[in-house]
Amino acid sequence: MSAAEALKVARAAGVRLGIDGDALALEAATAPPPAVLDLLAQHKAGIIALLRPANDGWSGEDWLSFFDERAGIASSAGRLSREQAKARAFECCVVEWLNRNPVRSPPSRCLGCGQTEHSRDPLLPFGTEPTGHAWLHSRCWPAWHESRKAKAVAELATIGVHGPGTRR
Ligand SMILES: [Zn+2]
Helix, strand or coil: CCHHHHHHHHHHCCEEEEEECCEEEEEECCCCCHHHHHHHHHCHHHHHHHHCECCCCCEHHHHHHHHHHHHHHHHHHCCCCHHHHHHHHHHHHHHHHHHHCCCCCCCCCCCCCCCCCECCECEEEECCHHHCCEEEECCCHHHHHHHHHHHHHHHHHHCCCCCCCCCC
16 A cells, blocks of 8 residues: 555545644544554655645645546546546646746756757747746757656656556
8 A cells, every 4th residue: 555545544534634844743533443543654754745745835645636636537527448537637747747847947048958049040938928938949849848747757656646557
């Protein structure tokens, strides 16, 4: 069982969880079953990591619930198989991660190859206005964008959000 699953089991048993400094804080109306407490003790570090928000403002748990929500929408609205719905949900997570972790760069140098602008090869702004732009040559953008997506996939994997075909 993963920390994320242990967290779900505890929630289902009526335990409210939070973090208090470096410790896991529990709250429950009635004493949780010993099996649930054992599970929490066993996955304590992983659960704390899931509940702590990262620089982009979302905790691992936020990502997992976003994934579940998207997968639910995809399977009910899109009539997709479970695997297809998961794949769609994972794509949404990657897009959301990229939106939440924008890259800004000065317009004087290409972020891909590190070269300056040439008359035949202008630098173009990629990204959206509120978060600023990353400046690249158009030919450098596809590789750079792929590397950003790979980064998103790797970061999501560390919090237990996996794409299709990867082992859980
Ligand atoms: Zn370039």
